[in-house]
Amino acid sequence: MGRFDGKVVIVTGSSSGIGQATAIMYAKEGAHVTITGRNEERLEATKEKMVEHGASADHVLVVIGNVQEEECAQRLVNETIAKWNRIDILVNNAGVTVKPDVDPDSLETFDYIFSINLRGFRPQGFFGLISSSSELSSSQSSCFLISSPAKGTSFPPGFTKTSIFTRHRPHEDEGAVLQEFEDNYISQIVPMNRMATSEEIGESILFLTSEKASYITGTTLVVDGGFCVLTQDTGRF
């Protein structure tokens, strides 16, 4: 028996990093999972990994889409409902930190980040979870209801070893860039002296959306190796 047997989960941004690891973990726990992003090749790689970890290929739905486009969220919902007739959990994870080849401090970058991280799938926060529940408004004109009880939990992860730090530097060795970042920066500002793995963040996501978190709702769970505590004390960052 898996923890999520028969549950239907959408994980946005599952072609990479935290979303990919989380989709695989849900699949291992018996869920039916819709995976989505813009990069078809990387989504197919996610699907392959899910199958390698024991998921039936029929329990994985791939939807290609750009969350900046308003129709994307609605299509994601429609295709998931068409296949499995329900949605139990939304992991609203797609996000970026920079716009490639654009000044990171520019208004263009600011608008780009907001168009993906905040507007992509409403309602949402920086990194939102809606589990077993709630009212999902997926476009200006449409909304639908998933069974109660309502639960909306936001989940800002700490520094996590993913491609988010190297997407704008495609020709550099990702492992080396992340190691240098960890050694020279993270070790100074994170009490646990290291970055998280995607799987560590995924574990927290699975917990928050599981029956074990049955009395947790409308809150923010910080999983950051103590980063917030240190910055509050020292005023750093």
Ligand SMILES: NC(=O)c1ccc[n+]([C@@H]2O[C@H](COP(=O)([O-])OP(=O)(O)OC[C@H]3O[C@@H](n4cnc5c(N)ncnc54)[C@H](OP(=O)(O)O)[C@@H]3O)[C@@H](O)[C@H]2O)c1
């Ligand atoms: N890693 C960290 O340290 C960290 C810290 C705090 C918060 N976060 C947040 O955690 C989430 C996951 O980040 P990550 O570290 O796993 O990054 P990642 O490896 O770069 O993954 C980002 C995912 O978002 C998808 N995505 C980006 N823009 C999209 C768009 N316009 N439409 C659809 N999908 C899009 C990407 O898919 P495609 O490329 O296929 O479109 C990819 O699957 C993000 O929201 C990020 O802001 C990460």
